[in-house]
């Protein structure tokens with residue numbers, strides 16, 4: 001299997017034994033793991049260290065959004081944990097993102113990839129007006145992603161629906177990390193801007209964040225293997 005697996009399994013669990021039981025069945029050559037707000041708030045840096053010690057590459061998805069000094073310190077703490085990828089909200093602005101990028105420079109090629117969150121995949125275009133954003137979803141995502149690139153970030157979190165546009169505008173090297181991935185026939189849950197794994201990769205997604213379709217399945221490994229076959 002690939003040494004650059006595209007699937008990032010979102011470990012959204014509230015039970016340590018359950019998450020570890022799943023992790024024991026997973027193979028670092030077939031997927032990376034995402035630790036988000038639920039798991040981190042419950043089990044803290046220790047669980048990240050435990051997963052790193054099992055040779056998994058970890059996306060620490062805490063979506064930092066704060067003043068530049070605080071975010072710079074937070075991404076430094078993430079780098080010290082040995083994570084592979086960390087993210088900040090692009091709407092925190094250029095100063096905040098640049099401070100995060102600067103803070104990671106001393107880590108050189110050991111620095112985690114720094115990714116900006118654009119528009120959550122649970123949102124539809126109509127919700128932007130509630131935030132006084134008068135752009136279309138595509139325009140809003142493009143403007144946040146452009147700012148992220150100009151601020152020195154490695155890529156963005158977006159929907160795969162925006163992947164073709166972003167690759168054209170920002171180039172192939174700028175990474176696209178896409179949640180809102182749903183294999184055909186599976187429940188969307190609260191996700192709105194969705195694509196199947198194969199559609200997402202064809203559109204230009206570099207990494208697919210997939211949680212419930214794998215973690216809530218009775219046969220998570222079979223689901224992951226089936227997804228990997230299609231991409």
Ligand SMILES: O=c1ccn([C@@H]2O[C@H](COP(=O)(O)O)[C@@H](O)[C@H]2O)c(=O)[nH]1
Pocket residue numbers: 010012036117119120121122157158179180181189191209210211212213
């Ligand atoms: O725009 C975003 C940003 C982050 N997420 C996270 O990805 C996973 C998706 O899980 P599913 O169960 O596959 O829906 C989840 O941890 C979110 O916090 C996102 O969905 N959209």
